[in-house]
Amino acid sequence: MNNVFKLxxxxxxxxxxxxxxxxxxxxxFKISHDxxxxxDTNLDAITKGRLFQVVIMTQxxxxxxxxxxxxxEELATKWSANADATEWTFNLRKGVKFHDGSDFDAEDxxxxxxxxxxxxxxxxxxxxxxxxxxxxxxxxxxVKMKLSTSFADFPLNLTDYRLRMIPSGSGDxxxxxxxxxxxxxxxxxxxxxxxxxxxxxxxxxxxxxxxxVHVIAIPDGEARVQxxxxxxxxxxxxxxxxQKKIFEGNSKFKTTxxxxxxxxxxxxxTERAPFNDPKVRKAVRLAVDRQELVDVVMGGEAIVSCDxxxxxxxxxxxxxxxxxxxxxxxxxxxxxxxxxxxxxxxHVSTKEPTWPTIAEVIQQQVAKAGIxxxxxxxxxxxxxxxxxxKKDVAMTRWNERSADSVLHxxxxxxxxxxxxxxxxxxxDKNLASARAELNFNKRKKAYQNAQKTLWEESGxxxxxxxxKLVVTNSRVKNLDEVEVFSVQWHKVKVD
Amino acid sequence: MLFLICKRIGLGxxxxxxxxxxTFIGVEVLPGDACTAYxxxxxxxxxxxxxxxxxxxxxxxxxxxxxxxxxxxQGNFGYSLSGQMPITEVLGPRVKNSLILASAAIxxxxxxxxxxxxxxxxxxxxxxxxxxxxxAIFSMTIPEFISATLLILVVAIWLEWLPGIVIVSTDATFLxxxxxxxxxxxxxxxxxxxxxxRMVRSSVIQVMASDxxxxxxxxxxPYWKMVFKHVLPNALLPAINVVALTIAWLLGGVVVTxxxxxxxxxxxLVIESISNRDLPVVQALAIIxxxxxxxxxxxxxxxxxxxxxxxxxxxxxx
Numbered sequence: 001m002n003n004v005f006k007l008x009x010x011x012x013x014x015x016x017x018x019x020x021x022x023x024x025x026x027x028x029f030k031i032s033h034d035x036x037x038x039x040d041t042n043l044d045a046i047t048k049g050r051l052f053q054v055v056i057m058t059q060x061x062x063x064x065x066x067x068x069x070x071x072x073e074e075l076a077t078k079w080s081a082n083a084d085a086t087e088w089t090f091n092l093r094k095g096v097k098f099h100d101g102s103d104f105d106a107e108d109x110x111x112x113x114x115x116x117x118x119x120x121x122x123x124x125x126x127x128x129x130x131x132x133x134x135x136x137x138x139x140x141x142x143v144k145m146k147l148s149t150s151f152a153d154f155p156l157n158l159t160d161y162r163l164r165m166i167p168s169g170s171g172d173x174x175x176x177x178x179x180x181x182x183x184x185x186x187x188x189x190x191x192x193x194x195x196x197x198x199x200x201x202x203x204x205x206x207x208x209x210x211x212x213v214h215v216i217a218i219p220d221g222e223a224r225v226q227x228x229x230x231x232x233x234x235x236x237x238x239x240x241x242x243q244k245k246i247f248e249g250n251s252k253f254k255t256t257x258x259x260x261x262x263x264x265x266x267x268x269x270t271e272r273a274p275f276n277d278p279k280v281r282k283a284v285r286l287a288v289d290r291q292e293l294v295d296v297v298m299g300g301e302a303i304v305s306c307d308x309x310x311x312x313x314x315x316x317x318x319x320x321x322x323x324x325x326x327x328x329x330x331x332x333x334x335x336x337x338x339x340x341x342x343x344x345x346x347h348v349s350t351k352e353p354t355w356p357t358i359a360e361v362i363q364q365q366v367a368k369a370g371i372x373x374x375x376x377x378x379x380x381x382x383x384x385x386x387x388x389x390k391k392d393v394a395m396t397r398w399n400e401r402s403a404d405s406v407l408h409x410x411x412x413x414x415x416x417x418x419x420x421x422x423x424x425x426x427x428d429k430n431l432a433s434a435r436a437e438l439n440f441n442k443r444k445k446a447y448q449n450a451q452k453t454l455w456e457e458s459g460x461x462x463x464x465x466x467x468k469l470v471v472t473n474s475r476v477k478n479l480d481e482v483e484v485f486s487v488q489w490h491k492v493k494v495d
Numbered sequence: 496m497l498f499l500i501c502k503r504i505g506l507g508x509x510x511x512x513x514x515x516x517x518t519f520i521g522v523e524v525l526p527g528d529a530c531t532a533y534x535x536x537x538x539x540x541x542x543x544x545x546x547x548x549x550x551x552x553x554x555x556x557x558x559x560x561x562x563x564x565x566x567x568x569q570g571n572f573g574y575s576l577s578g579q580m581p582i583t584e585v586l587g588p589r590v591k592n593s594l595i596l597a598s599a600a601i602x603x604x605x606x607x608x609x610x611x612x613x614x615x616x617x618x619x620x621x622x623x624x625x626x627x628x629x630x631a632i633f634s635m636t637i638p639e640f641i642s643a644t645l646l647i648l649v650v651a652i653w654l655e656w657l658p659g660i661v662i663v664s665t666d667a668t669f670l671x672x673x674x675x676x677x678x679x680x681x682x683x684x685x686x687x688x689x690x691x692x693r694m695v696r697s698s699v700i701q702v703m704a705s706d707x708x709x710x711x712x713x714x715x716x717p718y719w720k721m722v723f724k725h726v727l728p729n730a731l732l733p734a735i736n737v738v739a740l741t742i743a744w745l746l747g748g749v750v751v752t753x754x755x756x757x758x759x760x761x762x763x764l765v766i767e768s769i770s771n772r773d774l775p776v777v778q779a780l781a782i783i784x785x786x787x788x789x790x791x792x793x794x795x796x797x798x799x800x801x802x803x804x805x806x807x808x809x810x811x812x813x
Binding site: 048218229379388 | 534535536538545585651652655658659756757763767768772
């Protein structure tokens with residue numbers, strides 16, 4: 001009896017060893033999500049309840065940003081535009097299979113992208129494709145996209161993290177299956193518990209370094225930090241900078257600071273007095289000491305911006321300096337007819353935890369220029385409906401977008417989220433000419449001219465772009481030090 | 496006796512009605528609604544209208560309350576706003592998880608509390624009493640989020656003996672919960688035990704000082720026989736009500752502990768559904784927690800009546 005038992009265990013052991021040698025993928029990588037959409041959480045990338053932590057590992061886009069932020073190939077291998085950039089042809093990668101075994105081809109691309117535009121689905125991602133009027137299947141691995149307007153940087157829009165390729169006709173089930181062409185396949189989807197992903201051995205970039213990924217629901221931010229400390233998760237991309245000390249100098253953890261395109265700002269309604277005068281708006285913006293805000297609010301971990309919403313790492317960002325200039329601010333106020341300064345009420349809430357602190361620092365800074373600021377606290381639950389775009393001065397925050405998207409969405413005279421009610425035909429013209437310009441340097445010039453206009457007259461004070469603190473367990477290897485949507489997950493390994 | 500039970504049940508139902516009304520009004524007057532909470536910046540125009548229509552928020556609020564109350568009486572709490580799932584399905588596993596947590600805490604907590612309470616009372620103001628009472632007062636006064644965090648720091652991070660936070664699926668079995676659940680149980684049992692031990696202590700001291708015990712001592716009844724036969728049965732009766740309140744607190748009130756440990760029970764559901772403005776779930780939770788309180792208190796009162804013959808005869812005389 002004993003011998004039989006020994007024999008079985010030895011053979012089992014050798015089987016396990018041979019298995020682990022045969023398979024390059026090994027180890028389990030554990031991450032968390034905050035269950036922000038409760039029971040609505042699903043694996044359909046284009047819905048609001050998307051569990052992006054899973055989708056970015058199971059599904060691919062046509063193009064992605066490489067580690068330097070340039071558009072590079074993913075499921076599309078080549079792309080080109082016609083002379084006025086209104087028609088774009090994409091050649092697709094051949095021999096790629098979905099997790100269910102079906103082939104990836106042009107029909108899937110048409111299906112996946114046209115779904116985003118379906119008014120019944122009402123996808124929040126549809127803005128990225130708003131210029132697309134039609135997608136034509138040229139042959140099995142070529143698609144042609146027709147745009148309503150010239151758009152030289154159209155491929156940049158396709159790097160949107162939500163524009164994932166799914167099998168044609170799978171729209172009704174994708175929310176549960178998460179099937180794609182990515183390095184990991186959904187083994188068990190449990191939004192409120194642990195979602196288990198398994199390596200896709202046939203991944204087109206090669207078999208992944210990890211055998212499994214666990215995506216665990218931990219709604220509470222402090223609990224996520226605890227889980228990282230106890231080794232129950234391997235990566236936390238939402239650690240506060242105030243908690244950096246806990247992890248620094250501990251060999252069990254690695255901390256990385258990553259610049260992002262996410263920004264915070266103070267919006268002045270450009271249609272209401274006194275902010276309807278561009279001089280007053282510029283005076284307020286000049287009275288702010290941005291570096292001090294970065295130091296006080298963010299502990300130095302942010303990059304100063306001069307009221308441009310374009311990300312620090314973006315190729316079109318206008319690089320300039322904008323130190324506090326009280327005397328010039330006073331002079332502008334006097335010219336605008338307010339020699340004794342102005343009064344304003346900054347509306348904040350705890351919707352964004354740093355807003356009240358930013359407002360307090362601004363209050364102190366602008367006082368030197370004769371601007372009396374009062375801080376008004378409003379309920380965080382109804383902030384976007386009853387405060388933002390309703391009060392004359394209110395705080396705002398935006399997540400990373402491409403230069404073209406953010407300039408259009410927040411400042412274009414026709415934009416529905418034009419939060420400062422800013423209208424400038426010069427600015428709009430610069431954006432339009434940039435979109436039509438196929439020459440990179442000329443395009444860059446046009447985008448930068450638009451940003452210069454904003455510095456002169458915009459109603460939005462943008463002191464900085466925030467950086468992100470990423471803490472990983474030191475057993476995690478080969479994790480790209482970039483924002484989460486550009487990480488090459490198949491390269492990640494754990495000891 | 497029967498009249499008393501009926502009266503208590505009637506009062507309980509009125510309490511439930513008032514609770515449901517207060518919850519409903521409370522959620523109504525808060526700024527924002529389920530749609531604005533869900534859509535955030537996209538809450539305007541056609542999308543907002545579609546959402547309001549889908550969730551029936553365009554119906555006047557009193558009508559919504561009446562139709563909700565009518566269905567709730569038949570055990571149908573409707574659907575959760577965000578997930579379109581029947582609320583009974585949402586609540587089921589959470590109730591089970593909270594029951595497991597509560598039972599574990601009770602099984603450990605109540606015997607410990609009784610023993611500690613009796614020891615501190617019999618050795619009043621002596622060495623064991625001073626030590627145990629000091630610890631009890633500490634664990635009562637330190638807020639649970641601090642003691643829970645300290646437990647995680649020492650046991651999970653420094654000693655690496657147990658997992659720090661609970662990582663299980665909502666429908667996990669008891670065995671899957673087992674290593675995870677130990678720290679939350681300790682955190683809760685600490686507070687519970689402290690409260691109950693203090694209660695038992697003062698109760699035993701009071702009975703020990705009463706005339707009949709003094710008489711028994713003078714008559715030479717052996718000390719331990721007197722303690723077990725004459726003191727404890729009388730001293731522990733008032734404790735039943737405390738135990739009942741503790742059980743009710745365990746089932747619904749351990750919100751903070753559940754959030755700190757990421758435990759998928761009713762307490763965490765309360766926080767989640769309030770922040771998602773999921774009114775139907777909040778309503779259902781309020782009703783369920785209120786009925787737990789009402790029914791446990793009723794049971795406790797009846798038990799006290801049955802165990803205490805004096806109260807029973809007084810009732811008859813009335």
